[in-house]
Amino acid sequence: MLNKFRARHIKTTFWILLIVIIPSFAFWGVSSFIRGKRKNAIITVAGKPLSxxxxxxxxxxxxxxxxLTMxxxxxxxxxxxxxxxKAFQFILLLHKAKKDGIKASDKDVVKTIENIFSIKGRFNEEAYERNIKEQLMMTPRIFEEYIRKILTAGMVLDKYVRNVTVKEDEIKNLYKIDNEQVKLSYIYIPYSKLSKEVNVTDKEINDYYNGHKSNFSNLPRIKIRYILLDKDKDKTVIDKLLRRAENTKSIISIIKKFSLQFQTTGYFDRNHPPGGLKWGKKADELALSMPLNKLSPLIEEGRNYILFEKIAQEKGTTPSLDEVKDKIVDELKRDKIKTDTESKAKDILKSALSGKSSLSNIAKEYSLENNTTEYLTRRGLAEKTGISRDISEAIFGLKKGDVYPDIITVKRGVYIAKLEDFLPIDEDKFKKEKEDYRQRILSQKTFFRQINFFSQLEKEFPIKKLKQF
Incomplete structure (x- = not known):
């Protein structure tokens, strides 16, 4: 029923708060740590406890x-x-509001509530009071104070974030990036074309092995027995374990006490954890340093907690030359093929830049193909060829008939490219779409300014979760 009284412009009222910024502090799930002691502090804000x-x-x-917004x-x-x-955002914003002396007025609150709970421009006080009591289970007076705080938070963002400007050249530049098009003529030399012509000597293999032994070393590996707990599904168990884990001796005793199941891994290292197990640096360092058969503390990894025992460990080793010889040969061949291909491409480029012969004739001379793209935007060019953003931008700066002055290396080969044609933007179409682009840039700038602002607030009013929680 409350939804029926939402004004169409409610999102304008709260627009400055609509972008969801995820602060860097990781306190999601904090309410699961309460354990009924509601008078106790659970966090501190700028050193002051918050219950x-x-x-x-x-x-x-x-x-x-x-x-109200959804x-x-x-x-x-x-x-x-x-x-x-959002609650943590409000904590930061209202602390900043108090410091700056910012507070929404009674007039602001009344105007906002009238906007929300008006139908066809008329405010229905009886319906307003009834819906607040039935849907939110609070008195209008309490609701109005919450609205005051929400508006106050918005005023803080309004002061520090909203004054974003968009320049005319920014709009046109973005429009050009999206809509200018080029047509290229090119010669492409895949690295695979020279693969059969490359050989590697024994001396090169030995030299590479002796100079890169650390690249082939195996990380220490461990086996563990573990329990994986989901923050949402296993809140009760996590809560109890956070209080009692230090008094528990083994995984076995825990699974019996809480009717849980454990899993046992094979040997694995930090870079190759078992499927389904998020194994971060903190867990890896702890596992390598702790003795066998000792129970770890609960470790937070993303949306899960992990509790484990190390049951076996292998030291890191360096394999012999024979064990990694094939891998070294492949690596050396890749390097040689890349070097030889790029050297050949530079010879072709010299011929193209001299202007004495067309790309088509040069391609025939080297037994290669000369192809032409369709008209492509910057994004289309990158997707079609794998060319980097910087080079793509440089190509759009060429004059018709120019050859790009360097070879263009991509993941699987090398390009020599020539600009055949360029299509500028349609000015009439730009005028029609200009406002959409302005709003797009405005949203992006506001988003990043909010991220930076919340980062500053976190430093100004640091939030810390108390250890017992």
Whole structure:
């Protein structure tokens, strides 16, 4: 029912808060650590403790914010992670508001509520009060204070983020990037063309092995027995283990106590973890340093926690020359083929730049093919050929008939390219699409400015999760 009273311009009211920025602090799931002690502090903000009941106020604010901006999509498109992320944003923004002396006025609150709960320009106070009580289970007075805080947070962003400008040349440059087109004539030399002509000597193999032994060394490997817990599905177990893991001696005792299952891996190293197991640097360093059959602490890895015992370990080793000889031969051949191909391409380029012969005739002379692209934008050119952005930009700066003055190396070969034709933008079409491009640039600039602003707020008001949680 609340959705029926959302004004069409509600998103304009809260526009500055609509971009979802994920702060670098990782406190998602913090409400799962409460354990019922709601008077205790769970985090500190700029060194000052914040209790769960206080944090819950920010969660409620986030809930109201998303209900108003998402309407009927609220349940389908929000989750606990989003609510907690937005709650932490509000913590930072309102701390900044207090420091700067920023606060939404009564007039701002009244105007916003009238906009939200008006139908055909008329505010229905009875429907407003009924829906606030039934849908949000709070009095209008409490709801209005939440709206004041949401507006105040928006005013902070308005002060530090909203004054984004877009210059005329920025709009036109982006439009050119998307819409200018070129047509190229080119000779392509794949590295594979010279593969049968390359040989490697024993001396080259030995020299490479002795100079690159560290490249072939095997990392230390371990076997573990582990339990993988999902932050959402296993909240209760995680909560209990965080309190009791230090008193637990083994995986076996844990699976019996909590009716869990464990898995056992084969040998693996940091770069090749078992399927389904996210194995980060923290877990790897701990596993290599801890003794066999000792239980690890709970380690947070993304959306999971892992608890493990190391049951076996192998030291890192350096294989013999015979064991890696084939690999060395392949590496040396690749290097030689690349060098020889690029040398040949430079000879072809000299002929092309001299202007004495066409690309078509030069290609025939070297038993290669001369092809022509369709008209391509910068993006199309990169997708079609694999050419880098910088080179693509340089090609668009050529004059018709110019040969690009260097060989163009890509993953599988080398290009020699000539600009056959250039299509500029359609000025009439640009005028029609100009405003769309302005908004596109504005959104991008605002997004990145918000990221930088929240990063600054995190330094100004550092948030820390207390150890017991």
């Amino acid at each position: 769960y009941s206080e944090f819950k106020e920010y969660l409620t604010m986030a809930n109201i914010y998303y209900r 309407g009927q999509d609220f349940y389908a498109k929000t989750n606990q992670q989003m609510l907690e992320t």
